[in-house]
Amino acid sequence: VPEHQPDLTALGQRVSAARAATEARGETFYQGASGTLLAAFPPIERWDDWVELDSRAWPERVEHHSMLVPTTCFNCESACGLLAYVDRQTLTVRKFEGNPEHPGSRGRNCAKGPSTINQVTDPDRILYPLRRAGKRGEGKWERVSWDEALDALGARIRAAIVEERQNEIMIHIGRPGEDGYTERVLASWGVDGHNSHTNVCSSGGRTGFQFWTGIDRPSPDHANAKVIYLISAHLETGHYFNPHAQRITEARSKGAKVIVLDTRLSNTATHADYWLSPQPGSEAAINLSIVRHIIETGRANWAFVHDWWNWEEYLSACRPDLPGTFEAFQEAMTELYSPFTFEMAAAESGIDAAVLAEVAEVVAGAGTAFSCHSWRSAAAGNLGGWQVSRTAFFIAALLGAVATPGGTFPNAYNKFVPKPIHTPPHPHVWQELSWPLEFPLAQNEMSFLLPHFLKDGRGRLDTYFTRVYNPVWTNPDGLSWMEVLTDEDKIGCYVALTPTWNESAYFADWVLPMGHASERHDTHSYEQYDGQWIGFRQPVLRTARQRLGETVADTRQVNPGEVWEENELWIELSWRIDPDGSLGIRRHHESRERPGEKLTVDEYYGWMFEHSVPGLPEAAAREGLTPLAYMRRYGAFEITRGEGQLFASEVPAEELEDIAVTPTGRVYTAAPLPESPDICPKGAPEGDGTGRRAVGVMVDGTVRRGFPTPSGLLEFYSSTIAGWGWPEHAVPGYIRSHVHPDRMDADQMVLISTFRLPTQIHTRSANSKWLDELAHTNPVWVHPSDASRLGIARTGDLVRVETAIGHFVAKAWITEGIRPGVVACSHHMGRWRLTGHDHVGSGGMMATVDLTKEPGGWALRPRRRVAPYRSDDPDTMRIWWSDTGVHQNLTFPVHPDPISGMHCWHQAVRVEPARPGDVHGDVAVDTDRARQIYAEWMAATRPAGSHSPDGTRRPTWLMRPLRPSADTFALPSGAGRS
């Protein structure tokens, strides 16, 4: 090296060595700007003391020192990573930003993530346990201790269990935000009391996927797709919004085409290459016209169909007239879908046939890089909506785009649920109020029918919990909910576990404060790409104090007021139900390390991360951490990536013992099921009746894993649907909606109510002031041609929307973003509190209303709009809006789909200018009429008692949250149509 020249080799080696040494410590050598270019994430080695300048102190240089603690967002179900900035001086959370170490969200968040700080500092939040002091719903409360609440509830639940009234205990979950903890609590009590909101949310979408793959959610690999096909009100209607949006953006930058079917011009539709605005309910017809096009133009992936569809079963069951050859199946398929011409789909959807043909050609060109999703929206809106998701996946299955790069995966491939420290046995009871005989194929609990079942006298509830859930507001026919919640004969004790006041909690006996995203423990995993990860939600102040050397044994020590987390609550309550262990409950909540003592959350998650998350102990060890410490530090861990077509993987020889193979290739084995640390929900195909279990399928002479369906294959033909009384829907098809034009009167329009606004998530987000400022009202979208026809002069004019059981009054928004003949109104809005209940509620979003029973039904009338008010937060004096919309869901009768059980949200309505005396936000409901509509829809069911092929209530292979023991599946004696 010449004297005046640097020794480049020596310098290069020095840099390499420095990098290696830095990374060996688990630190980042090349810190700084991320791939997003919009943000430079703090490198993890500086998370203990991250310094930022106080922008408000400028031009002074005032430093903020923060400890950055990861957690998981608790608003929608995407489980995006958050980083809490904990002030080192005050040990309070200053703000939330994205967690760059999270493999799903990758440091990005939607508006709801950072708004978590509003929820934490919400001046209206509930901070202490409360017991009602007057009559139910009277609005009088007294503060009590947690011990008083737990003792009372523990005694009540113990009595119910001892007296074998297990079915009088129910926990009704809103958005879970966790993977199975609550289900296991109920299992430990021996109670089949898990109830969810899913049948007013995603059951319709799930059903279509479940009947194809045995797994009830799709996982589209959007980032690598050539064509992205969304039948969603807005990016899968809120679920997955941020993780999927960022991957769709990536795909678009590589030239992918985005096709959105949405009657309303959603934010997603505005970004689409093709926006199709169909007549609501016609989506399956469009899907099938695309199927027909793919077949007719020779673009079907017949090799994939041959290997992985149960086509032989279809021929045998439906076309015994044909030879059992694949060629015969191809011909039968072609014939079966030949009626679905573009002209037919155009007639149903109102979209020009040439446009449909162009879209079909784009789809057909995607090959195996076709990602699709159908969630809520059409699948949740229509009678037979489950056929929308079924026909969407049909396209993927026909293209062979199943678990391929850019294709659509079953979600269990891309989700991981770690096995916990204790696994209680299946309950030995069956909850008829959630799983009635009329709906043997229901995807989830028939939760929205609960008030009607209670009114029918099918049972009563002794202790009913709602957990971060607001059934009066969320469900259709909410005033029927209110009627049963205020009837102590039907619900003996109502406990609302909630961080904030809501329209249901007003009627509770106990209101117990729960934590937000930074105040509770949970694990959570979601399908967002071809990989599996788990996220960890944690009370960030607890972790911050532990980093400073403090010991925190109870999350209430660090949470505001006496706000608690559910994990510790359920452990404590279970001990009070079974203090001496004689009921066999306590053992499921005991420490393994210290037998006879309570399980702690540290032990619960420490055990899980040590034993049930492959690769995590090793990754932690490389950094000198325990697995729990690793998760507390990083907040997430990626377990697998790029697993691909797991269904095609070969079954290991040790699992093949004394196998039996059916003529259609289903393989059963005598080998026991190996232990798996992953307990992600999926279908559970039955054995062969001789003690062998289903293990795979024979493809080309090799036993491959297949799908968790009865046939082990993708089920084009569902023997389950056929066998349980619905043979006409055994293959993917088109069911005309209850709001099909043929079923409506000439003066009726379709009302779409299923869409969300990107910045809100039901009532859960409504205590976030930033989000409330962004979105706080829900006008009725009306096309200009309809406005003209109906005499609605301008945007902002009041309209009266009449449903089958009542009406509501809202403001009109005249826009070409909606199809003529259709109106739309978002939920999230129309929050209310009762006159005289001024000390409860959410000041920025709840109007004060009178709710009165009049001849002909209930009347809800706003008396005071939202206005600035004084609180701990000066921003409440800056509220500039008064319009918080209308609570339209109250006016919807229940519409249970007889197969999926999904509530079919779309309404046939009449719209007119408001009448004299109408007030914005008015709601009128006749709950007696609601009972009649309920009865009409129940009459369309085909109950298990008269249609079960095998004497059971429900096909045992279908997924079911909190599955009871096998013996409970038998039909009760005398079962028949109710």
Next chain:
Amino acid sequence: VTTTAAQPLADTTGRFELLRALAATTVVAPPLGLAITEAAGLPAWSPELHTRVFVLELPPYASIHLGQEGKLGGEAADRVAGTWRALGLVPPADADHLGTLLAFYAHLGEASVAAATDAARSRLAHAAAAVLFEHIWSWAPGYLDAASDYPGADRWAGLLLAALRREVEHAARATSLPAGLPAGLPAALRLAPAPLTGDIGYPELLDALVTPVRTGFVLTQGDLSDAAGALGVGRRRGERRYVLSAMIEQDPAAVLSWLSAHALRSAGRHRRNIDEARETGNGADDVTTGWWAERAASSATVLASLAAACH
């Protein structure tokens, strides 16, 4: 490809790691990146200097130095992005940033070294050479000369120039390249706008003076401040074209003479770079640097004649 991408360390000499470290310096603002500068034996950057050089006065984008208008983006940026696309990759948002280009080059170089087959090695080496000659060496020497005028940035600029020179020489000797060193000029220089001429109009002259590929030299806000101070003319606040205009209107002969000298200085630096490369054995036939030297010298002559005409 980003500066933070985990790379296999097939590069036992640290050749590519050094380039990656010097690339990271352009994108990682202090106080981050101290470990990088320390490992590379460079003084720590102050936040103020880092912002002044890489954000305010000398943003390191190929499109500014090779584009026909001397501005960010446009055809010059698209040409750089085209390299990613030609390799089947998605161009990053800042594809023509010096940091991105160096990291990309290091990535390709490492991949070439680690390639399992001769064919793959040759393809990757060829791609790396294309990135080097077309998109880095085509403008970086002039940029680095300009950067070396900032005290505190000079050692980084000198080290990076030396490291790039080594890469040019390495490529010239490489046997894995199908055709060795590219014989002609990079596309951006082949398609460069015509040099200054004596009959140029005033608005066009102002445009040209802030377009490096037109004049052959880089003119920064710091240069203009120096000129204003040296010539005793007022320096008005604004973007460079406006500042120049205001200075020329005050004393056209002096300012144009100063610009001529500035151009000559740039030409001299380019020639010295060629000489030094020959002295240290990196004697590649560097037509690119020769082009810049010639373009700057030509501009110096035209500017001198314009200055003389003002007297």
